[in-house]
Amino acid sequence: MLHLLQPTDPRWLDAAAADLDGLLADHAHCELKAAQSALALVGRFGADAPEIVEPLSALAREETQHFRQVHTRLEGRAAPLGKPEKDLYVKALTKAARRDHRETPVLLDKLLVSALIEARSCERFKLLAEGLPDEDLAGFYRGLMAAEARHFTLFSGLAEARFGAVARDRLATLAEREAAVAHALPLGPTVHG
Numbered sequence: 001m002l003h004l005l006q007p008t009d010p011r012w013l014d015a016a017a018a019d020l021d022g023l024l025a026d027h028a029h030c031e032l033k034a035a036q037s038a039l040a041l042v043g044r045f046g047a048d049a050p051e052i053v054e055p056l057s058a059l060a061r062e063e064t065q066h067f068r069q070v071h072t073r074l075e076g077r078a079a080p081l082g083k084p085e086k087d088l089y090v091k092a093l094t095k096a097a098r099r100d101h102r103e104t105p106v107l108l109d110k111l112l113v114s115a116l117i118e119a120r121s122c123e124r125f126k127l128l129a130e131g132l133p134d135e136d137l138a139g140f141y142r143g144l145m146a147a148e149a150r151h152f153t154l155f156s157g158l159a160e161a162r163f164g165a166v167a168r169d170r171l172a173t174l175a176e177r178e179a180a181v182a183h184a185l186p187l188g189p190t191v192h193g
Helices: 011-018 020-045 050-076 088-103 106-131 135-163 165-184
Strands: none
Touching: 011 020, 011 106, 020 050, 020 106, 050 135, 088 106, 088 165, 106 135, 106 165, 135 165
8 A cells, every 4th residue: 555665674673662762853853854845845836736735734734743742752751852864765765766857747756755755654653653662652653653644645646636647657666766765774763764
């Protein structure tokens, strides 16, 4: 359903669990970036693709709420938010998507890259929900898992509604590239690392 062709290395869970404060800080920044990205798509493409304005504006609000929830957990642990780190996964996936950029509309790739990011987040949150010994934190990630799956469906649905079969074909291509990117990155206490 989520078009992930390669599962996360099971050792990622150990790396994430070994530094939950770092994971939560990274997760908080991921939620902020997701909200910013949704609004950036609206700002850049909303005039020509008005059908994205309302759903992506609502998504930005939801991602901001998720940020607040994660930040509250950081505060409860007396852990710092810290400064955002570069998301090597998002950077590499975006670069991989644009290798053949002249052949594909920019909006299509941005929607599908966002869909795949949400899919990978969903998969990782499932690992956290099933594998963290902290039941409260595991339950928190169980709740977020459904939201990430819904976000994947939102982005892929917007792409398919606007671009039709081209979107389905492009998603298959980008899923292959996403698998290579996810496999190549070092494991760490980050949502996508």
